[in-house]
Amino acid sequence: MFRPVPVPVLPPSTALADLATAGEHHAWLAGTTGVFTSRPSAPLVLSWTGETWREERLPDLPAAASLSGVSATAPDDVWAVGNSAGRPLVLHYDGASWHTVTTPPLAWAKAVTAVGDTDVHIVGTGRDALHYDGARWHLRPALSSARENLQTVTASAPHDVWAGGGGLAGAGPATYEYPVLTHWDGHTWTDVTAPRLERGHVARLAAAAPDDVWLGHVRDTEGMRLHHWNGRDWTAVPGPGDTERLNVHGVAAGWTWGVRAGRRSFETRPAFHRWTGAGWTPVALPDDLARTSASHVGLATTGATTWAYLKTAAGVHVLRHTDP
Template identity: 30%
Template sequence: MHTGSVRTVARVRGVAATAIGLAGTLMLSAPAHAVPSASEVWVEVPGPSVQTPNQFAGVLPLTVADAWAVGGKRVAGSADVTSLTARWNGRTWTAVPSPGQSRLRGVSGKPGGYVWAVGSSDDGTRSVVQAWKGSGWSVVGHVAATPDNPLHLNAVAALGNEDVWAVGNRGDLETTGQAVPHAQHYNGLSWQEVEVPQPPNAFIAQLTSVSANNSTDVWASGLAFGEAGFIPYFVHWDGRKWSLVQPPATITGGYSDVQAIGSGRIIAVGSTFDGEDPTPRPRIASLRNGVWVQESVPVAAAELNAVAVDGLGNVFVAGAELGAGGHDDRSPLILTRGATGPWSVQTSTDAKAGDLLDIQATRVDSIKWAVGSTGVTDETHNNLIMTAIPSQPN
């Protein structure tokens, strides 16, 4: 899922050069008030040193001095990938030992509560749920993958220590060409699989994100395919069951991530393909009080992987922009806008090769982190971490 000239806002001369110095102080104290996106710039912050190819797929900001990033790293001398976790202490990112033996793909939690991370092996034959309860990661028993029943866990949403959703898909697309949606819920005692519908005309469906307003208002989105290509795929949990939510025909594409932003309101991001042109075209869709809108995106070729909303209602989207070289010509991309108004590009093709896989923001003090990797192949991946800071005067 992964032309043209795009203006660059974030690569301001001198800002990137000061990122390492700022990393030691930029999160030491909370801002007096949230800073609007128009007065911010995104900079790279040094990540943990990892000796093998690695990338982060999920990030969780908790406070100014506490954040988590999760992903995977190559096992030395092997093609296998194992879990990777790192923690921000207000000054630096440090790798933290993780017991999971599979790539982690999502992380969620609340300040003062447990932190949950989920993932799976690339072929789906191993799945993992792990929890941080204050002093170390522990593997948690769950509705798990088996060699003959693959399971990919792609995302997690923790409403509390005893109310957690994990979503993904059963089946291994690479070997069988099949995938059906999967959701499971933790009630404080055990994980239970919960039936989730898929579009009736889809022969492949997978859930890639989950986001909750509260325990009776949970949204999940994903990628569904039918004979005509992508089918927009959204489901909603009302406290009793998952229901399929079908947007109008004006909404097109597959939606990698969804963010619940209040009762009756969501925003989702993803991409689509033309049947004869494999170039991914970005898609942003929003739902407000029953009205769906396909929003205009200021880049032509891009994969949009994640979306977040801060305490002021500013919206942030992370992904990768593609140049003329296609998949091997990709650079990290962040789009921002206020609660309303047009989108602006915060990073683009001036940045190093790579992409961003997740972006998150706190609602209270608007702390923002984005993670992914540099490099465009498994062998060249190295973790990439970015944050937003007040822009520097000229």
């Protein structure tokens, strides 16, 4: 079962975006405060101290800003990305404090993945990707068409980075979205013909190893369709079954998350499922959260520890699941 842990009181205007872990005892949650208010939005990072979650002190920024992604390789190497004043906002934590990092321009930074302190990839809502090699940043096209854009990125090694998103085809009323996937081998981005996806876009990628990559593909309002890479082939993975209306929002290595609603209800209650090797099994939540409408649901896992987050009318909740 997921069990709640203490979280600082955050304003109702808080939006949660992404969660990252580094080992069993270190985790970071990124988001934004001041969303849909008259005040400028501001980036937010919470970190796990071993006993509670605390709000991190971030650099002062001259303009409104937001965070959309976070990645960590070690307790002293954490990256968070977002946007401020029309430019990418890149923050780095070195174990002592957070600093802003100057990069080449990138259209609306969406996601980041770090393999080490000398190997970081950032993608945004365009076809380009940023790569930090430990000395400098490089801006390279990762997709072949200007009508394609990236939304998600993951890596298991410096030579094994996946990024995905969608493109537009057709014109006028006949315009439709199609999924795109590309792979970095340490030198070049290459378009991948992969899994047999129809219309929609690749919304989520998660790599645990070169032969263990999970992909979430969205093509309608019914949530994600799931696929798995075993190092040779992509295979479709049946989604979790549910007696109610289940909408899967994300996938991690061996986990999914989303919300469910009754047949005659618009309330969206949080739902987390774990892969058994043959199918998905639901993971229980405390009764009060299992019955509560929730949004901003997410998850990250490492080793025996899995963290989950969600937002309800009562505020932000963070939960921990530990294997026996």
